[in-house]
Amino acid sequence: MEFNKNFLRECDDDDDDDDDVGAELLKRGLWATLHCKQCNTVLGDSLAVCGELTCLDSIICCRVTNNVEVSSEMECGKKGQLANCIFSALLCSDCGCTVGKVVHAAPPRMAAVRSLFLLYKAHVTCYVLDRCSMVNASAMSFEMEPLMKSINEVKQHFELNFEHVKSCLAGIRGKLDE
């Protein structure tokens, strides 16, 4: 999949809606299930969340439950962020309400979300498992930590351990040589 790492940020800059200001970040290790706001049917979970598309006020998921139906009707976006995109609506199988979109085909600027499920934050609630509480998805932020940060942390950790192992081996060699 083509991926433009600046895409999400650009969309964010375009977004004049300040609803997410102060939204609590769904941190790593904080698990949640995503529900239809109208009927509480489970639509997905935080393990499948890939981030947030602020320009469409949506949670990006790589997987949803069988309770999410992809409409057989395909639409072509005429304006806005979905201009020239072909997409279908996502429906809650229980109450039939529209809970999001899946983009089937898109120009490069929207390539990052092609084939991913976009759940509208306004139509979703989250059950935060650790707190046993239900909150509106719009009160949460689903932004992901940049991958490079995690890679750098692993690299630093690896380098520290490598130095430790090296000094241990040097100590063992020294004793063997005695």
Ligand SMILES: [Zn+2]
């Ligand atoms: Zn529903």
